[in-house]
Amino acid sequence: MPFEAINPAAFPTPIAPYSAGAKAGNVLYVSGMLALGEGGTVLHVNDAAAQARHILEAIRITVEAAGGTMADVVMNHIFLKDFVDYSEVNAVYAEYFPGQKPARYCIQAPLVKPDCLVEIASVAHIG
Numbered sequence: 001m002p003f004e005a006i007n008p009a010a011f012p013t014p015i016a017p018y019s020a021g022a023k024a025g026n027v028l029y030v031s032g033m034l035a036l037g038e039g040g041t042v043l044h045v046n047d048a049a050a051q052a053r054h055i056l057e058a059i060r061i062t063v064e065a066a067g068g069t070m071a072d073v074v075m076n077h078i079f080l081k082d083f084v085d086y087s088e089v090n091a092v093y094a095e096y097f098p099g100q101k102p103a104r105y106c107i108q109a110p111l112v113k114p115d116c117l118v119e120i121a122s123v124a125h126i127g
Helices: 048-065 083-096
Strands: 004-006 021-024 027-033 073-080 103-108 118-125
Touching (some): 021 048, 027 048, 048 083, 048 118, 073 083, 083 103
Parallel strands (some): 073 103
Antiparallel strands (some): 004 021, 021 027, 027 118, 073 118
8 A cells, every 4th residue: 555755844854764654544654753853963851751742742743744633643652761751751641642542552662862762653543
C-alpha cells in the first residue's frame, strides 16, 4: 500500500533519513520524536517535562498536518533515558490526553543523543 509522507514545514531538517509521519489509508505512523532543534541541537537539556511537551507538540502538529487530532492517537511508544523522569513525563502526557487514554508502553532505553531524555512515537487512526 502506498503511503503519504507527512513533513510539517515548521519542523527542523531531520537528522536521519525519515519523515515525521507516514499515512497509509487512515492510519498515521508518527516517527519517534525527540526535542531537537535545527542541526540536531538538543532542546531543554536536563528538563524531561519540557522535552516531553516539545515532543507532544511535534506529534500534535504532525497529526494535524495529516488531518487528525490528538483524540485520534491510539498508541504511544514512550522511551525514557531514565525512569527517574517517569512522573514528570506522565504529568505532561496527561495534559495531551485528557479524555480516553491511548494504549502505550514506556521503557527505559539509551536514546540517540546523550542529552535526550524522552522519545515518543505514535500511531493514530484518522477519519
